[in-house]
Amino acid sequence: MAIDNDKPAIFIALPSKLNNKLPDNLEPMVNGIEEEQIPFQTMHVESSDSAVDRAYQAAVASRLSVGISFDDQQIVVHYKNLKPNEPLFVVPIDNPTNIRKIGANAARLVKGVPFKK
Template sequence: MAFDSERPSILLATPTGSNGQLPEVLKPMLNGIEEEQIPFQILDMEGGSAVERAYNASVASRLSVGVGFDDAHIIVHYKNLKPEKPLFDVAITDAASIRKVGANAARLVKGVPFKK
Protein backbone atom coordinates (compact mmCIF):
# COMPACT_ATOMS: atom_id res chain seq x y z
CA MET A 1 0.00 0.00 0.00
CA ALA A 2 1.37 3.40 -0.96
CA PHE A 3 1.81 6.15 1.60
CA ASP A 4 -1.14 8.58 1.65
CA SER A 5 -0.06 11.84 3.30
CA GLU A 6 -3.67 13.03 3.49
CA ARG A 7 -4.89 10.01 5.46
CA PRO A 8 -4.91 10.63 9.23
CA SER A 9 -2.82 7.82 10.70
CA ILE A 10 0.01 6.93 13.03
CA LEU A 11 3.16 6.56 10.94
CA LEU A 12 5.43 3.60 11.59
CA ALA A 13 8.86 4.48 10.19
CA THR A 14 10.89 1.54 8.97
CA PRO A 15 14.57 1.97 8.06
CA THR A 16 15.25 2.88 4.44
CA GLY A 17 15.52 -0.25 2.33
CA SER A 18 13.11 -2.40 4.36
CA ASN A 19 10.36 -1.90 1.78
CA GLY A 20 7.86 -0.90 4.46
CA GLN A 21 8.06 -4.28 6.17
CA LEU A 22 8.01 -4.63 9.95
CA PRO A 23 10.02 -7.44 11.55
CA GLU A 24 7.79 -10.30 12.73
CA VAL A 25 8.65 -9.58 16.37
CA LEU A 26 6.91 -6.16 16.07
CA LYS A 27 3.61 -7.45 14.66
CA PRO A 28 1.94 -7.34 18.14
CA MET A 29 2.42 -3.55 18.03
CA LEU A 30 0.01 -3.42 15.09
CA ASN A 31 -2.53 -5.38 17.11
CA GLY A 32 -2.23 -2.84 19.92
CA ILE A 33 -2.87 0.05 17.55
CA GLU A 34 -5.78 -1.76 15.89
CA GLU A 35 -7.47 -2.60 19.20
CA GLU A 36 -7.64 1.14 19.88
CA GLN A 37 -9.17 1.63 16.41
CA ILE A 38 -6.63 4.14 15.13
CA PRO A 39 -5.36 3.81 11.54
CA PHE A 40 -1.66 3.42 10.81
CA GLN A 41 0.63 3.42 7.81
CA ILE A 42 4.06 1.84 7.43
CA LEU A 43 6.70 3.57 5.35
CA ASP A 44 10.44 3.67 4.79
CA MET A 45 11.89 6.83 6.30
CA GLU A 46 15.28 8.48 6.29
CA GLY A 47 17.05 8.93 9.60
CA GLY A 48 20.13 7.60 11.27
CA SER A 49 18.45 6.43 14.45
CA ALA A 50 15.08 5.11 15.57
CA VAL A 51 14.51 8.36 17.49
CA GLU A 52 15.12 10.44 14.35
CA ARG A 53 12.81 8.25 12.28
CA ALA A 54 10.10 8.37 14.96
CA TYR A 55 10.30 12.16 15.17
CA ASN A 56 10.27 12.58 11.38
CA ALA A 57 7.25 10.27 11.23
CA SER A 58 5.43 12.28 13.90
CA VAL A 59 5.98 15.49 11.94
CA ALA A 60 4.71 13.81 8.74
CA SER A 61 1.69 12.24 10.47
CA ARG A 62 -1.63 14.08 10.37
CA LEU A 63 -2.20 12.63 13.86
CA SER A 64 1.20 13.92 15.07
CA VAL A 65 2.35 10.49 16.28
CA GLY A 66 5.27 8.55 14.85
CA VAL A 67 6.90 5.26 15.76
CA GLY A 68 10.44 4.15 14.98
CA PHE A 69 12.44 1.10 16.02
CA ASP A 70 15.82 -0.54 15.93
CA ASP A 71 16.96 -4.00 16.96
CA ALA A 72 16.46 -3.33 20.67
CA HIS A 73 13.93 -0.49 21.15
CA ILE A 74 10.61 0.91 19.98
CA ILE A 75 10.34 4.69 20.04
CA VAL A 76 7.04 6.60 20.15
CA HIS A 77 7.31 10.30 19.34
CA TYR A 78 4.91 13.23 19.34
CA LYS A 79 5.57 16.14 17.00
CA ASN A 80 5.35 18.81 19.74
CA LEU A 81 8.21 17.25 21.71
CA LYS A 82 11.87 18.07 21.18
CA PRO A 83 13.34 15.85 18.45
CA GLU A 84 15.79 14.19 20.86
CA LYS A 85 13.16 13.61 23.61
CA PRO A 86 10.66 10.88 22.56
CA LEU A 87 7.58 10.13 24.63
CA PHE A 88 8.36 6.40 24.96
CA ASP A 89 11.55 4.41 24.52
CA VAL A 90 10.63 0.78 25.22
CA ALA A 91 12.92 -2.23 25.05
CA ILE A 92 11.78 -4.99 22.70
CA THR A 93 11.29 -7.85 25.15
CA ASP A 94 8.00 -9.74 24.89
CA ALA A 95 4.83 -9.65 22.79
CA ALA A 96 2.72 -8.16 25.59
CA SER A 97 4.97 -5.13 26.06
CA ILE A 98 5.25 -4.65 22.29
CA ARG A 99 1.45 -4.73 21.97
CA LYS A 100 1.15 -2.22 24.80
CA VAL A 101 3.47 0.22 23.00
CA GLY A 102 1.15 0.13 19.99
CA ALA A 103 -1.93 0.64 22.17
CA ASN A 104 -0.27 3.57 23.96
CA ALA A 105 0.69 5.23 20.67
CA ALA A 106 -2.98 5.02 19.68
CA ARG A 107 -4.10 6.24 23.09
CA LEU A 108 -1.90 9.31 22.63
CA VAL A 109 -4.00 10.13 19.56
CA LYS A 110 -7.24 9.50 21.45
CA GLY A 111 -6.18 11.51 24.48
CA VAL A 112 -6.97 8.74 26.96
CA PRO A 113 -4.76 7.39 29.78
CA PHE A 114 -1.91 5.09 28.80
CA LYS A 115 -1.82 1.40 29.67
CA LYS A 116 0.69 0.63 32.41
Protein backbone atom coordinates in the same frame (compact mmCIF):
# COMPACT_ATOMS: atom_id res chain seq x y z
CA MET B 1 6.57 3.62 -0.59
CA ALA B 2 4.48 6.70 -1.13
CA ILE B 3 2.63 7.81 1.95
CA ASP B 4 -0.78 9.39 1.99
CA ASN B 5 -0.37 12.55 4.08
CA ASP B 6 -4.07 13.36 3.69
CA LYS B 7 -5.17 10.22 5.52
CA PRO B 8 -5.04 10.60 9.31
CA ALA B 9 -2.82 7.79 10.57
CA ILE B 10 0.01 6.98 12.93
CA PHE B 11 3.12 6.68 10.79
CA ILE B 12 5.55 3.83 11.45
CA ALA B 13 8.96 4.74 10.05
CA LEU B 14 10.79 1.74 8.67
CA PRO B 15 14.56 1.58 8.30
CA SER B 16 15.62 1.69 4.68
CA LYS B 17 16.85 -1.92 4.88
CA LEU B 18 13.27 -3.22 5.24
CA ASN B 19 10.94 -3.61 2.27
CA ASN B 20 7.65 -2.10 3.55
CA LYS B 21 7.15 -4.97 6.00
CA LEU B 22 7.43 -4.89 9.75
CA PRO B 23 9.44 -7.67 11.36
CA ASP B 24 7.22 -10.47 12.68
CA ASN B 25 8.23 -9.76 16.29
CA LEU B 26 6.60 -6.29 16.03
CA GLU B 27 3.22 -7.61 14.91
CA PRO B 28 1.84 -7.22 18.48
CA MET B 29 2.52 -3.46 18.21
CA VAL B 30 0.27 -3.25 15.16
CA ASN B 31 -2.34 -5.31 17.00
CA GLY B 32 -2.22 -2.81 19.88
CA ILE B 33 -2.80 0.09 17.50
CA GLU B 34 -5.64 -1.73 15.76
CA GLU B 35 -7.40 -2.67 19.01
CA GLU B 36 -7.63 1.07 19.77
CA GLN B 37 -9.14 1.56 16.29
CA ILE B 38 -6.59 4.10 15.06
CA PRO B 39 -5.26 3.76 11.49
CA PHE B 40 -1.57 3.42 10.77
CA GLN B 41 0.68 3.22 7.76
CA THR B 42 4.34 2.56 7.16
CA MET B 43 6.83 4.93 5.58
CA HIS B 44 10.55 4.94 4.83
CA VAL B 45 12.87 7.56 6.27
CA GLU B 46 16.11 7.45 4.32
CA SER B 47 18.04 10.17 6.08
CA SER B 48 18.70 8.64 9.48
CA ASP B 49 19.89 5.51 11.21
CA SER B 50 18.53 6.74 14.54
CA ALA B 51 15.18 5.29 15.63
CA VAL B 52 14.49 8.46 17.62
CA ASP B 53 15.06 10.65 14.57
CA ARG B 54 12.93 8.41 12.33
CA ALA B 55 10.10 8.43 14.89
CA TYR B 56 10.20 12.22 15.10
CA GLN B 57 10.15 12.58 11.31
CA ALA B 58 7.19 10.20 11.17
CA ALA B 59 5.36 12.23 13.85
CA VAL B 60 5.93 15.45 11.92
CA ALA B 61 4.63 13.83 8.72
CA SER B 62 1.54 12.34 10.40
CA ARG B 63 -1.72 14.31 10.53
CA LEU B 64 -2.24 12.65 13.93
CA SER B 65 1.18 13.94 15.09
CA VAL B 66 2.33 10.51 16.29
CA GLY B 67 5.24 8.55 14.85
CA ILE B 68 6.81 5.22 15.70
CA SER B 69 10.15 3.74 14.77
CA PHE B 70 12.40 0.96 15.98
CA ASP B 71 15.80 -0.61 15.77
CA ASP B 72 17.08 -4.01 16.85
CA GLN B 73 16.79 -3.14 20.54
CA GLN B 74 13.88 -0.75 21.08
CA ILE B 75 10.64 0.83 19.88
CA VAL B 76 10.34 4.62 19.95
CA VAL B 77 7.08 6.59 20.04
CA HIS B 78 7.36 10.29 19.29
CA TYR B 79 4.93 13.20 19.31
CA LYS B 80 5.28 16.14 16.94
CA ASN B 81 5.21 18.80 19.69
CA LEU B 82 8.11 17.29 21.65
CA LYS B 83 11.77 18.17 21.10
CA PRO B 84 13.28 16.02 18.33
CA ASN B 85 15.68 14.25 20.67
CA GLU B 86 13.12 13.67 23.49
CA PRO B 87 10.63 10.94 22.47
CA LEU B 88 7.56 10.13 24.56
CA PHE B 89 8.32 6.41 24.95
CA VAL B 90 11.37 4.24 24.41
CA VAL B 91 10.57 0.60 25.14
CA PRO B 92 12.87 -2.39 24.77
CA ILE B 93 11.82 -5.11 22.37
CA ASP B 94 11.72 -7.78 25.03
CA ASN B 95 8.29 -9.38 25.14
CA PRO B 96 5.08 -9.37 23.10
CA THR B 97 2.98 -7.90 25.94
CA ASN B 98 5.12 -4.74 26.16
CA ILE B 99 5.26 -4.49 22.38
CA ARG B 100 1.45 -4.64 22.19
CA LYS B 101 1.11 -2.02 24.96
CA ILE B 102 3.40 0.44 23.17
CA GLY B 103 1.21 0.21 20.07
CA ALA B 104 -1.93 0.70 22.14
CA ASN B 105 -0.34 3.64 23.98
CA ALA B 106 0.63 5.33 20.71
CA ALA B 107 -3.02 5.05 19.65
CA ARG B 108 -4.20 6.26 23.07
CA LEU B 109 -2.03 9.35 22.63
CA VAL B 110 -4.07 10.15 19.54
CA LYS B 111 -7.34 9.50 21.36
CA GLY B 112 -6.34 11.52 24.42
CA VAL B 113 -7.11 8.74 26.90
CA PRO B 114 -4.90 7.37 29.72
CA PHE B 115 -2.02 5.11 28.79
CA LYS B 116 -1.88 1.41 29.65
CA LYS B 117 0.67 0.63 32.36
